[in-house]
Amino acid sequence: MNKVIGTAVSRTDGLAKVTGKATYTGEQQIPGLVYGYLVTSAIAKGRIRSISTEAAQKAPGVIAVITHKNAPKVFKPTNNFITSKIYEARLPLSDEQVHYGGQIIGLVVADTFERARDAAQLLQVEYDIETPLVNSAKATYKAANSMFGEEMAFRKGEFSSGTGVTEPATIEATYTTSTELHVPMEPHAIIAHWQEDALTIYEPSQWVAGIQRTYAELFGIPSEKVRIVTPYIGGAFGSKVYPWPHSILCAAVARQIQRPLKVVVSRRQMTANTGHRSETEQTVKLTATKDGKLDAIVHTAKSVTSPVDMFPEPCTNITPVMYAAPNMQVNQTVATLNVGTPTFMRAPGETPGMWAMESAMDELAWKLNLDPVELRLKNETTTHLRKNLPFSSKHFADCLKEGAKRFGWQNRPRQPRTLTRDGKLIGWGMAAATYPALRGNATVKVRLLPDGRVNVLTSANDMGTGTYTLIAIMTAETLGVSVDKVSVEIGDSLFPDGGLAGGSQMTASLAPAVQQACQNLLKSGKFTNTKEAIKELQSSGRAAVEATGSSAPSEEGKNWAFQSWGAHFCEVSIDEEIGRLRVTRWVSVMDIGQVMNAKAAASQIRGGVIMGIGEALMEECVFDPNTGQPVVYDLATYHYPSHADIPRIDVTFVGKPDLTFNPLGARGGGEIGITGVAAAVANAVYHATGKRFRNLPIAPDKLMA
Amino acid sequence: MPSDKKKPLGTSRRWFLGQALTAAGTAIVAPKVLDNVNVAEAQQMSSNSLRDGKTERNSPIQGETPVTLTINGQTQTVRIEPRVTLLDVLRERLGLTGTKKGCDHGQCGACTVLVDGDRVYSCLSLAIMQEGRSITTIEGLAKGEQLHPVQAAFIENDGFQCGYCTPGQICASVALLNEVNRGCASAVTADLTRPPQLATLSEAEIKERLSGNLCRCSAYNGIVASVQQAAGQTPPSPAATMLVEEVAG
Numbered sequence: 001m002n003k004v005i006g007t008a009v010s011r012t013d014g015l016a017k018v019t020g021k022a023t024y025t026g027e028q029q030i031p032g033l034v035y036g037y038l039v040t041s042a043i044a045k046g047r048i049r050s051i052s053t054e055a056a057q058k059a060p061g062v063i064a065v066i067t068h069k070n071a072p073k074v075f076k077p078t079n080n081f082i083t084s085k086i087y088e089a090r091l092p093l094s095d096e097q098v099h100y101g102g103q104i105i106g107l108v109v110a111d112t113f114e115r116a117r118d119a120a121q122l123l124q125v126e127y128d129i130e131t132p133l134v135n136s137a138k139a140t141y142k143a144a145n146s147m148f149g150e151e152m153a154f155r156k157g158e159f160s161s162g163t164g165v166t167e168p169a170t171i172e173a174t175y176t177t178s179t180e181l182h183v184p185m186e187p188h189a190i191i192a193h194w195q196e197d198a199l200t201i202y203e204p205s206q207w208v209a210g211i212q213r214t215y216a217e218l219f220g221i222p223s224e225k226v227r228i229v230t231p232y233i234g235g236a237f238g239s240k241v242y243p244w245p246h247s248i249l250c251a252a253v254a255r256q257i258q259r260p261l262k263v264v265v266s267r268r269q270m271t272a273n274t275g276h277r278s279e280t281e282q283t284v285k286l287t288a289t290k291d292g293k294l295d296a297i298v299h300t301a302k303s304v305t306s307p308v309d310m311f312p313e314p315c316t317n318i319t320p321v322m323y324a325a326p327n328m329q330v331n332q333t334v335a336t337l338n339v340g341t342p343t344f345m346r347a348p349g350e351t352p353g354m355w356a357m358e359s360a361m362d363e364l365a366w367k368l369n370l371d372p373v374e375l376r377l378k379n380e381t382t383t384h385l386r387k388n389l390p391f392s393s394k395h396f397a398d399c400l401k402e403g404a405k406r407f408g409w410q411n412r413p414r415q416p417r418t419l420t421r422d423g424k425l426i427g428w429g430m431a432a433a434t435y436p437a438l439r440g441n442a443t444v445k446v447r448l449l450p451d452g453r454v455n456v457l458t459s460a461n462d463m464g465t466g467t468y469t470l471i472a473i474m475t476a477e478t479l480g481v482s483v484d485k486v487s488v489e490i491g492d493s494l495f496p497d498g499g500l501a502g503g504s505q506m507t508a509s510l511a512p513a514v515q516q517a518c519q520n521l522l523k524s525g526k527f528t529n530t531k532e533a534i535k536e537l538q539s540s541g542r543a544a545v546e547a548t549g550s551s552a553p554s555e556e557g558k559n560w561a562f563q564s565w566g567a568h569f570c571e572v573s574i575d576e577e578i579g580r581l582r583v584t585r586w587v588s589v590m591d592i593g594q595v596m597n598a599k600a601a602a603s604q605i606r607g608g609v610i611m612g613i614g615e616a617l618m619e620e621c622v623f624d625p626n627t628g629q630p631v632v633y634d635l636a637t638y639h640y641p642s643h644a645d646i647p648r649i650d651v652t653f654v655g656k657p658d659l660t661f662n663p664l665g666a667r668g669g670g671e672i673g674i675t676g677v678a679a680a681v682a683n684a685v686y687h688a689t690g691k692r693f694r695n696l697p698i699a700p701d702k703l704m705a
Numbered sequence: 706m707p708s709d710k711k712k713p714l715g716t717s718r719r720w721f722l723g724q725a726l727t728a729a730g731t732a733i734v735a736p737k738v739l740d741n742v743n744v745a746e747a748q749q750m751s752s753n754s755l756r757d758g759k760t761e762r763n764s765p766i767q768g769e770t771p772v773t774l775t776i777n778g779q780t781q782t783v784r785i786e787p788r789v790t791l792l793d794v795l796r797e798r799l800g801l802t803g804t805k806k807g808c809d810h811g812q813c814g815a816c817t818v819l820v821d822g823d824r825v826y827s828c829l830s831l832a833i834m835q836e837g838r839s840i841t842t843i844e845g846l847a848k849g850e851q852l853h854p855v856q857a858a859f860i861e862n863d864g865f866q867c868g869y870c871t872p873g874q875i876c877a878s879v880a881l882l883n884e885v886n887r888g889c890a891s892a893v894t895a896d897l898t899r900p901p902q903l904a905t906l907s908e909a910e911i912k913e914r915l916s917g918n919l920c921r922c923s924a925y926n927g928i929v930a931s932v933q934q935a936a937g938q939t940p941p942s943p944a945a946t947m948l949v950e951e952v953a954g
């Protein structure tokens with residue numbers, strides 16, 4: 001067997017992407033296509049008293065003007081995450097109520113994009129305005145259940161702190177994060193094309209089979225009548241799993257006008273209508289012995305949701321995972337604001353959760369005069385303290401030690417404000433990273449041709465994660481062919497259900513399914529190897545031999561907890577006079593089990609780290625307290641890292657397969673990279689300046705204050 | 706059609722304003738006449754490889770005017786309203802969807818194309834102002850099967866993930882290398898009298914010169930490495946270090 005897994009393979013979709021031939025949603029060439037432009041609310045709370053569409057209807061090229069008064073009917077889907085799911089439980093244009101600024105209140109359809117956009121400005125809307133609530137400090141919080149309805153609060157131990165712990169050291173602090181936007185480079189877009197009673201949807205989707213069922217329920221047609229096509233996704237980060245209101249509206253109006261209809265959400269409209277990560281406020285209390293053994297962890301978290309759906313940011317998922325403590329208590333609450341619906345954004349919960357936990361651990365290390373690496377090693381847990389299950393494979397200590405070595409951590413001065421370079425303060429910080437390992441059902445079809453080429457088909461998708469290449473690697477490995485012989489077609493509901501790209505699970509779900517399909521292919525003809533199969537094809541004149549293979553988790557989750565681990569080390573340089581902070585050095589070491597592609601996996605971790613640097617230093621969506629409208633709404637106002645903000649990110653993987661988890665031992669790396677990053681930066685800032693920053697982002701104004 | 710295509714910018718701008726006024730004035734006074742004229746022009750144009758986009762319209766649109774563009778060496782005439790951007794002509798009328806719309810406001814760089822060799826945000830450029838210029842999009846960089854060295858370097862150095870900002874990053878990188886060859890300085894060039902050469906182009910210079918192109922997947926390390934490779938330098942490996950290398954059965 002030739003060794004392909006774990007090597008550095010260039011992306012097989014690379015040629016299409018560098019030549020402009022990769023076709024994203026808005027780019028499908030469909031004859032007769034017309035254009036929809038969304039109309040959005042100018043108020044953040046109230047009702048539409050009247051809406052005048054006459055001028056828009058008379059505008060050149062206009063085909064339809066849709067508001068709540070003439071909105072086409074759609075059915076409420078089951079909306080249970082399993083059979084179907086929409087991001088926002090309220091269906092678009094279902095009444096005259098306005099729940100948040102920028103909510104969709106209409107759609108104008110015209111023969112060109114320019115004419116639709118122009119006519120959309122001609123609607124005259126009168127509102128009954130109510131005072132919106134966008135300030136979380138004034139909100140009323142109530143106990144939160146997870147999005148699946150499970151209780152989030154958790155308590156263990158007697159909290160008899162003091163018995164056995166003499167002179168305990170305690171840290172208690174509150175940490176906040178701002179509203180963060182996914183802002184994928186490809187704006188949300190959809191083309192809906194009805195041909196008689198069959199619907200084809202071109203839409204970026206992280207869950208092809210799921211939204212196929214969802215659209216079927218929305219329009220009361222069988223799933224077989226819905227086709228989802230999403231060969232390329234221009235970034236998603238959690239915001240392109242289910243249909244958003246604009247998607248539902250586009251498909252409904254396309255049916256009404258009997259024309260293929262394209263709706264692209266403008267960058268500004270995306271702010272309210274395509275999700276975000278809620279702001280959070282967390283309090284962490286750590287109690288430890290003098291030599292740094294944790295005795296109690298208390299972690300409470302608040303987040304906010306929209307009036308039309310419930311999504312609590314699950315910050316406390318990490319608490320029973322990270323560190324051993326005999327006493328533990330977590331609590332989560334959520335409040336409703338007049339803002340758009342929040343949703344999953346890269347490591348939902350873990351990202352803000354690890355910001356708070358890893359900042360608090362750093363504060364404790366300073367208080368105890370312990371090395372923060374040592375403090376973490378001292379409190380490592382081999383079991384998941386809520387599930388009471390052992391971790392299947394854990395090399396967290398290797399991540400800490402290897403990272404420290406690569407960074408040169410042993411040379412770190414133990415006092416803040418001691419390192420300087422070129423008149424600037426230098427600081428070193430570190431933090432841990434973690435993300436659970438998930439795995440779902442996936443099915444793949446493999447077809448071997450007489451000329452030795454292999455086609456692989458599955459509805460799974462690639463939003464930049466490297467799925468095309470992963471499938472090619474896995475096929476090449478199992479069939480013993482070279483990667484360039486494998487052609488992969490994905491992102492189409494006509495292909496077998498390849499599962500969900502979310503929760504970092506695509507690789508873990510899909511790789512075993514590809515392996516299984518390839519093995520089934522050889523078994524089907526009793527071939528000992530691929531060469532024999534090709535020979536048989538050539539001599540028999542058969543067009544191809546094909547097989548499907550599936551993979552699904554079994555009972556292993558009853559006995560084991562599956563989790564990935566990592567450590568970040570970084571250096572910052574700070575010019576206090578002008579509040580300028582530069583991240584100058586970064587080392588990450590990750591334990592994500594077997595790495596499938598050393599190149600793509602490294603890029604995923606780098607991408608996560610950089611999004612985390614954005615969260616730490618600049619990403620912040622702000623709402624006007626009076627109007628309730630977002631005043632940060634595009635790529636000029638919502639700052640995220642550019643080339644000049646980012647140093648080289650040194651990535652190392654432990655690489656030990658977690659074979660209890662799946663047959664390849666691969667756990668996936670899409671999300672773990674971002675966790676802990678903001679804390680590592682803030683901890684470095686403390687080392688540089690002696691100032692503890694507990695509110696993100698650490699923007700220049702805060703550094704100068 | 707203007708016959709003074711090759712004249713300097715001032716002429717084009719004056720022509721554009723005049724043309725816009727004429728169109729508006731005519732539309733108010735006698736829209737029907739304009740329609741008839743447009744039909745005649747469209748018929749005349751169709752023999753000249755007119756591609757009026759994928760939308761099959763039965764009647765021409767008021768205020769549209771024929772615009773002749775040279776894109777990737779091919780001359781094409783489209784009928785567009787003066788407000789149509791170069792980006793929307795490429796994507797919505799000519800099927801050249803390699804150029805991406807990321808923000809439509811000149812904030813992200815995904816729509817970067819080359820106009821007479823210079824990098825331009827096509828979302829901020831009216832198509833009607835590009836007559837007589839040579840436009841190169843991502844589709845026109847390779848010579849047949851032979852990729853441009855920057856394109857090949859992007860694949861090798863993993864200079865992308867989702868690929869949506871990639872055409873813009875590549876066009877910007879191609880222009881960047883030309884700018885260095887021409888001796889252009891950047892905001893981080895220490896000595897303006899001695900701008901960097903390709904061989905001495907630092908990472909800081911590359912990052913500064915590419916910061917008009919955002920990448921949310923943040924393949925920034927790979928993109929910088931790609932430019933280094935295309936500049937003739939040896940970039941660091943894009944792959945991660947592995948502590949253990951085991952292959953599961």
